[in-house]
Amino acid sequence: MGSDTRARLLEAAAQLFREQGYAATGLKQITAEAGAPWGSLYHFFPGGKEQLGVETVGHSGARYQRLFDLVYERAEVGADEAVRDMFRLSAEALETSGWADGCPIATVALEAASTSEPLRHACADVFAGWRAATARRFASEGIEPAEDLAVYVFAAFEGALILSRTGHDAGPLRVTADIVARTIRDRRPRSETASGV
Amino acid sequence: MGSDTRARLLEAAAQLFREQGYAATGLKQITAEAGAPWGSLYHFFPGGKEQLGVETVGHSGARYQRLFDLVYERAEVGADEAVRDMFRLSAEALETSGWADGCPIATVALEAASTSEPLRHACADVFAGWRAATARRFASEGIEPAEDLAVYVFAAFEGALILSRTGHDAGPLRVTADIVARTIRDRRPRSETASGV
DNA sequence: CGGATACTAGATAGATCGATCTAGAGAGAG
DNA sequence: CTCTCTCTAGATCGATCTATCTAGTATCCG
Numbered sequence: 432m433g434s435d436t437r438a439r440l441l442e443a444a445a446q447l448f449r450e451q452g453y454a455a456t457g458l459k460q461i462t463a464e465a466g467a468p469w470g471s472l473y474h475f476f477p478g479g480k481e482q483l484g485v486e487t488v489g490h491s492g493a494r495y496q497r498l499f500d501l502v503y504e505r506a507e508v509g510a511d512e513a514v515r516d517m518f519r520l521s522a523e524a525l526e527t528s529g530w531a532d533g534c535p536i537a538t539v540a541l542e543a544a545s546t547s548e549p550l551r552h553a554c555a556d557v558f559a560g561w562r563a564a565t566a567r568r569f570a571s572e573g574i575e576p577a578e579d580l581a582v583y584v585f586a587a588f589e590g591a592l593i594l595s596r597t598g599h600d601a602g603p604l605r606v607t608a609d610i611v612a613r614t615i616r617d618r619r620p621r622s623e624t625a626s627g628v
Numbered sequence: 629m630g631s632d633t634r635a636r637l638l639e640a641a642a643q644l645f646r647e648q649g650y651a652a653t654g655l656k657q658i659t660a661e662a663g664a665p666w667g668s669l670y671h672f673f674p675g676g677k678e679q680l681g682v683e684t685v686g687h688s689g690a691r692y693q694r695l696f697d698l699v700y701e702r703a704e705v706g707a708d709e710a711v712r713d714m715f716r717l718s719a720e721a722l723e724t725s726g727w728a729d730g731c732p733i734a735t736v737a738l739e740a741a742s743t744s745e746p747l748r749h750a751c752a753d754v755f756a757g758w759r760a761a762t763a764r765r766f767a768s769e770g771i772e773p774a775e776d777l778a779v780y781v782f783a784a785f786e787g788a789l790i791l792s793r794t795g796h797d798a799g800p801l802r803v804t805a806d807i808v809a810r811t812i813r814d815r816r817p818r819s820e821t822a823s824g825v
Numbered sequence: 826c827g828g829a830t831a832c833t834a835g836a837t838a839g840a841t842c843g844a845t846c847t848a849g850a851g852a853g854a855g
Numbered sequence: 856c857t858c859t860c861t862c863t864a865g866a867t868c869g870a871t872c873t874a875t876c877t878a879g880t881a882t883c884c885g
Contacts, residue, residue, distance in 0.1 A: 436862080452739040455651035458843065468863050473844070475862090480843065531742045538738040540794045542649040545728045555795045579803045582791065583784070586804045590787030594779065597737045598752045606776045607783045614811060633832080654872065665833050672832090676874065 437475040439465040444487040445494075449535040453484055453542045453550070484539065485553045491535035492557030499561065503568050510572050511616035514584055518608030521592060522601045533596040537589055561585060573620040580618060587611045634672040636662040641684040642691075646732040650681055650739045650747070681736065682750040688732035689754030696758065700765050707769050708813035711781055715805030718789060719798045730793040734786055758782060770817040777815060784808045 443465035447456040458480055462469050476483045502516045524532045536557050543550035562581045569577035587607050594603035640662035644653040655677055659666050673680045699713045721729045733754050740747035759778045766774035784804050791800035 450742045452649065452651060454649060455739060455743060457841075459841080469865065470863055533738065533741065537790055538735075540790060541730065541735040541738060542652060544730065544793045545647045546652060551794060558791055558794060579807070582788075582800050582803050583807045586787035586791055586800055587780070587784045588787060589790050590783035590785060591779075593734055593737060593786050594755055594783055596741045597748060597755060603779050603783055606779050610776070610780045610811065614807065655874090656871080666835065667833055670874070 436465070436467045436471050440467050440472060440475060440483070441487055441490045443467075444483055445491045445535060448484070448487055448539050449491070449533065450531050452538045458483075481547060481549055484543070484547070484550050488536060488539055488550065488553040488557060492560065495535055495557075496561060496564065499564060503564075509616070509619065510569055510574055511612045511619070513568070514615055515608050515612040518588065518591065518604050518611075521588070522595065522604040522608075525592070525596060525604070526601055530596050530599050533592050534589055537592065558585065569615075574615060574618045580615060584611055584615070633662070633664045633668050637664050637669060637672060637680070638684055638687045640664075641680055642688045642732060645681070645684055645736050646688065646730065647728050649735045655680075678744060678746060681740070681744070681747050685733060685736060685747065685750040685754060689750075689757065692732055692754075693758060693761065696761060700761075706813070706816065707766055707771055708809045708816070710765070711812055712805050712809040715785065715788065715801050715808075718785070719792065719801040719805075722789070722793060722801070723798055727793050727796050730789050731786055734789065755782065766812075771812060771815045777812060781808055781812070 440461060444456070444461050447461060447464060458472060459469070461483070462472055472483070473479065476486070478485075498520065499517060502520065503510075503513045505513075505516070521534075536554050539550065540554035540558075543554060562578070562585055565584060566577040566581035569575070569580055574580060588611075591604045591607035595601050637658060641653070641658050644658060644661060655669060656666070658664075658680070659669055669680070670676065673683070675682075695717065696714060699717065700707075700710045702710075702713070718731075733751050736747065737751035737755075740751060759775070759782055762781060763774040763778035766772070766777055771777060785808075788801045788804040792798050
């Protein structure tokens with residue numbers, strides 16, 4: 432093993448794909464950013480750019496997943512508050528990065544949707560993983576239908592990220608978080624103590 | 629004027645940007661698809677690819693806007709049903725096109741967010757226009773806060789489109805439509821006749 | 826008819842793209 | 856030590872990218 436070149440390549444690719452997208456990012460730029468030699472790229476990723484893309488999507492997806500897990504573990508208050516935190520954290524990351532760090536998957540997903548089946552499939556897998564983890568959490572709190580609500584949350588999340596990033600305005604993320612969190616809260620099972628407004 | 633070459637270039641660019649994105653689409657491919665001579669491209673768009681991109685975004689945005697207007701005019705039943713129709717129509721377009729025709733703006737918006745200010749701004753304007761039109765409709769029915777709910781609807785819409793297109797599954801659009809439409813319905817002002825479950 | 830303008834046509838430039846190739850450095854095993 | 860395998864290093868290839876440039880054709884006005 433020895434070198435971490437491969438990891439640095441993945442990391443650099445993740446960052447660049449997130450900011451600029453897949454097509455606009457050149458392999459030369461990735462090796463430069465990673466401080467990796469050109470020859471190493473095809474050593475570690477003999478499948479070329481597409482393989483690097485697929486692995487990068489998986490890498491970014493797993494990392495983002497961990498961020499969701501963190502939010503869910505931390506929130507003792509319930510899933511609705513966890514959802515709100517997830518939106519809030521992303522809004523902060525987006526804003527402090529100068530509106531650069533949006534969803535690490537969405538841009539590639541849209542670019543690849545009709546141009547690369549392996550890449551599209553990798554993105555679909557990531558989304559499915561996020562959804563499944565969230566659905567488990569909802570189900571464990573009796574929030575049903577858990578699968579549908581998880582899909583709904585991620586749809587609103589991804590869309591709000593697009594609107595906020597494009598408009599350089601965290602408003603959409605904030606506004607959407609409020610409404611979505613309320614929707615989730617309203618689906619919580621009745622507890623013995625009133626859960627009024 | 630005479631020729632419609634300029635319009636055909638815009639149309640071809642709109643279709644290709646929608647399917648493949650901005651960076652992955654070459655100018656040569658656009659002229660070929662439009663059946664337009666290469667020389668005409670820089671005659672009509674002296675600003676090059678970026679100008680073509682900006683005008684294409686405006687063109688696509690206006691056309692999609694008309695589709696929203698149609699839905700809103702047709703729906704005598706109320707804004708919540710109009711929202712549902714908007715999701716349903718997009719789901720049909722997406723599915724019948726073989727998962728190619730998603731949002732004509734979103735892909736370019738994400739690609740351009742950190743790479744081209746003119747392009748990003750054009751996308752932001754389109755989103756703002758959609759939101760404003762929807763907010764007016766909500767407000768006219770007494771659905772408040774109209775602006776926030778319009779943002780929320782478009783966030784959920786854009787996100788659901790991404791999930792459905794990436795997964796080759798209309799489920800996210802359908803599921804999200806249900807929940808969002810219900811949220812809008814719940815915000816309608818109390819009428820004299822009960823508006824129960 | 827002449828002459829200006831609008832548009833077409835495509836060659837060409839220069840840069841950069843992804844990908845392949847050969848050569849060599851480095852470390853660990855025997 | 857020497858052999859072997861992993862990884863580095865970068866030259867190089869053909870294709871394609873955006874953009875510019877020069878001609879040539881059509882069209883409309885007088």
